[in-house]
Amino acid sequence: MFRRSLFLALIFSLGTSFAEETRTRVALAGDSTVTDKAGWGAAFAKLLGPKAECLNFAGGGQSSKSFRDSGNWKKVIDSKPAYVLIQFGHNDMPGKGPKRETDPATTYPENLTRFIQEARAIGAKPILVTSLARRTFDNGKIRGELKPWADAATEVAAEQKVPLVDLFTRSVELHNRLGIAESDTFNPPGKDLKTTDHTHLNAHGAEVIAGIIAEELRKVAPDLAQLLK
Numbered sequence: 001m002f003r004r005s006l007f008l009a010l011i012f013s014l015g016t017s018f019a020e021e022t023r024t025r026v027a028l029a030g031d032s033t034v035t036d037k038a039g040w041g042a043a044f045a046k047l048l049g050p051k052a053e054c055l056n057f058a059g060g061g062q063s064s065k066s067f068r069d070s071g072n073w074k075k076v077i078d079s080k081p082a083y084v085l086i087q088f089g090h091n092d093m094p095g096k097g098p099k100r101e102t103d104p105a106t107t108y109p110e111n112l113t114r115f116i117q118e119a120r121a122i123g124a125k126p127i128l129v130t131s132l133a134r135r136t137f138d139n140g141k142i143r144g145e146l147k148p149w150a151d152a153a154t155e156v157a158a159e160q161k162v163p164l165v166d167l168f169t170r171s172v173e174l175h176n177r178l179g180i181a182e183s184d185t186f187n188p189p190g191k192d193l194k195t196t197d198h199t200h201l202n203a204h205g206a207e208v209i210a211g212i213i214a215e216e217l218r219k220v221a222p223d224l225a226q227l228l229k
Contacts, residue, residue, distance in 0.1 A: 023050075023051055023052055023053045024051060024052045024053070024082045024083070024227055025052075025053055025055055025079060025080065025081040025082050025083075026048065026052055026053070026054050026055070026081060026082065026083045026084075026085065026224070026227070027054075027055045027056075027057060027076050027079055027081035027083065027084045027085070027124075028041050028044070028054065028055070028056045028057060028058050028084075028085050028087075029057055029058060029067060029072070029073065029076050029084055029085070029086045029087070029088075029115070030058040030062065030067075030085075030086065030087040030088055030129070031058060031059070031060070031061065031062045031063065031067075031087070031088055031089075031090050031091050032058070032059070032060035032061065032062075032090070032199075032200060033058075033087070033090060033131075033132045033199065033200060033201065034056070034058035034085075034087050034129075035056065035058045035059065035060060036056055038060065038188065038200040038201065039058065039132075039200065039201055039206065040132070040201060040205075040206045040209040040210045040213065041054070041056040041058055041206075042056075042206065043203070043206035043207045043209070043210035043211075044210040044213055044214070046210075047210055047211070047214050047228050047229055048227055048228060048229070049227055049228060049229045051227055052227035055076075055079050055081060057072050057073075057075050057076045057079075058087075059072055061091055061100070062088070062091060062100075063088055063090075063091035063092040063096065063100035063101070063102060064088040064089075064092055064102055064107075064108055064111035064112060064115075065092070065099070065100055065101070065102050065107065065111060066091070066099055066100045067088065068111070068114075069099070073115065073118075076119075077118060077119070077122055080122060080123075080124075081124050082123075082124060082125065083124060083125050083126075083127060083221075083224050084115075084119045084124050084125070084126045084127065085127050085129050085165070085213075086112065086115050086116075086119075086126060086127065086128055086129060087128075087129035087130070087131065087132070087167065088108075088111075088112075088131070088149070089108075089130070089131030089146050089149035089150065089153070089168075090131060090132075090134075090146065090199065092104075092108055092149055093145070093146070093149070104148035104149045104151070104152040105148075105152070108149055108152050108153075109152045109153075109155065109156045112128060112152070112153060112156045113156055113159075113160060116128075116156070116160045116162055117160075125162075125163075125221075125223075125224070126162050127162060127163045127164070127165060127217075127220075127221055127224070128153050128154075128156060128157045128162055128163070128164050128165070129153075129164075129165040129167050129213065130149075130150035130153045130154060130164070130165070130166050130167050130168035130169070131146040131149055131150050131153075131167070131168050132167050132168070132171050132201075132209065133146060133167075133168055133171040133172045133175065134146065134198050134199050135175050135183045135184070135186060135187070135198040135199075136198050137175075137180050137183075140179070140180070141176055142172045142175050142176055144168075144172055146168060147168065150166070150168035150169070154166065163217075163220040163221040164220060165213055165216040165217060165220065166216065167209070167212065167213060167216070170212050170216065171209065171212070174208075174212070184196075185202075185204060185205070186201055186202060186204060186205030186208070187200075187202060187205070188200050188201065188202040188205075189202075214228050
């Protein structure tokens with residue numbers, strides 16, 4: 001009886017390990033708006049079916065430059081994913097310091113292109129995601145200060161012939177339609193009572209944005225979309 005139980009336990013363990021090893025890996029590379037706690041990462045992972053797993057390497061304060069310099073991009077490559085969703089821009093902007101800032105006309109597209117080439121070199125399929133728009137309004141409309149970086153990502157996707165999830169355009173359209181009050185329902189708690197966070201996402205915001213990403217993937221990456229629920 002003991003031997004039979006041990007044998008069954010071993011079979012179950014091997015079967016579980018095999019199932020985990022055969023799941024398709026989807027890696028996320030990005031800044032805090034992609035993380036599990038402050039972005040759409042965890043909500044997106046919940047949309048994947050049992051044949052896929054989500055590995056989130058996004059980090060707070062990361063730019064397309066610092067993500068490589070900090071060694072996070074190497075972790076993405078070492079995980080040997082089948083797909084890599086890449087979203088930066090927020091910390092590439094001026095004011096973030098020389099260790100993070102990039103130029104949307106030169107260094108930013110160069111960084112994205114290098115990510116694409118290195119992902120392809122290991123057999124992974126890269127997918128660019130344009131920056132999530134900040135929910136800051138001017139005269140009732142989204143300010144859209146991330147547009148130069150979103151436009152640069154769009155151009156790189158076309159040049160490199162990779163799928164593009166235009167999250168910037170979709171999120172601008174969404175919040176212009178919702179307006180200020182409804183858009184504020186996406187805000188997580190601020191650092192203090194005087195601070196309002198218009199950049200990151202609470203659980204509700206993450207679910208909505210992850211749903212938009214899933215919609216776009218069904219249009220531009222049908223092979224990956226098959227892994228969604």
